[in-house]
Amino acid sequence: MSRLIQSVLAISLWWVAGGLAVAADSTPGQAASAPQVQSISIQSVKPDASDAPGYAEQTNQQRAAVQPGNNAPMWRDVGRGAEGYTSLPKSQAPEAGVLIQPFVQYPGSRLTNAGEAWRQVRNQWIIPYGGSFLLVVLGAIAIFYWRQGAIRVHGKPTGVVIERFTPLERAAHWANAMAFVVLAVSGVTMAFGKFFIQPFIGDMLFGWLAYVLKNAHNFAGPLFAVSLLIVFITFVKDNLPQAGDLAWLLKGGGMFGDSEIPSNRFNAGEKVIFWGGVFALGILVVASGLVLDKLLPFLIYERSSMQIAHMVHAVAAVLMLGMFIGHIYMGTIGTEGAYQAMKTGYVDETWAKEHHELWYNDIKANKIPANRSTPQADKAVNA
Secondary structure, X not given: OHHHHHHHHHHHHHHHHHHHHHHHHOOOOOOOOOOOOOOOOHHHOOOHHHHOOOHHHOOHHHHHHHOOOOOHHHHHHHHOOOEOOOOOOOOOOOOOOEOOOOEEOOOOOOOEEHHHHHHHHHHHHHHXXXXXXXXXXXXXXXXXXXXXXXXOOOOOOOOOEEEOOOHHHHHHHHHHHHHXXXXXXXXXXXXXXXXXXXXXXXXXXXXXXXXXXXXXXXXXXXXXHHHHHHHHHHHOHHHOOOOOHHHHHHOHHHOOOOOOXXXXXXXXXXXXXXXXXXXXXXXXXXXXXXXXXXXXXXXXOOHHHHHHHHHHHHHXXXXXXXXXXXXXXXXXXXXXXXXXXXXXXXXXXXXXXXXXXXXXXXXXXXXXXXXXXXXXXXXXXXX
């Protein structure tokens, strides 16, 4: 017990002596305070090796001598697109030894490695603005139909029909249309499905759906390309610029008035769809799609070429889809009798005169045969 008392007294004396020493060192008028322990910012601590001249430019061998295990120079080279060793042949895998692509700056991306730049373009531009564009198109068509309704035939049918589309023309159109629907549904699902389908059916079902549609997309692509070429060859003659096209465009085809502007077999609006959607966007969509499917021979398929092909494909496909949505609307509920024309191949004289008056006048003047597939001039309208 006496030893315990002695220890407590010794500790007390030591504490009092320390306090008196601190008080003696304090400036006059300033209260004495206990010593404070100050933390050191981790940002201000550097390895001693970093003070060496040329530290940032050291090779991996030099770095290993001063900081074993720090292989920053190797990863710096990897980030620059340096190529490593691979046993795969160059002809099959031209960039298999490149782990990280070099820095690029695509339109709409920051200066970063190519993979990240592609991701930024897709997620920050193509997906949000592409989806918004399609919604705007659908909304505009819905408002137009609500306010204007379908374009009706004002006169009474005569019972005399004119062949508008031959069986070959209709076969080419329907083949292309069916392939386009498969591509549109699958493409929209793959691009935007996680926003409006996945939350309702869950990850597992959406995964299977996306897998099935992705394969359907790949198989429908070549059919679309071939049928699109046939459609172009079949209809190019009647889609060349003609007199009256400019007047039709300037007056909007008369869709907001009581009567349409006279036009040839295809009006100027249909010609815009043909040259803008079928020809220009068709070339971009088909060419980029063949690259993504790796169907173009003698092309070196690298990540950069696939990334560029995807961006071109996505932008062109969204624009084409927007144009074709308008075409589908006008060819179905937007124009009375238009769907029957593509279904049966024939239209009544009254329909031809009201919607394509210049074409009708040429037929009446015997410049164009009224029935190209059959000599029968008077054929009952197929219901």
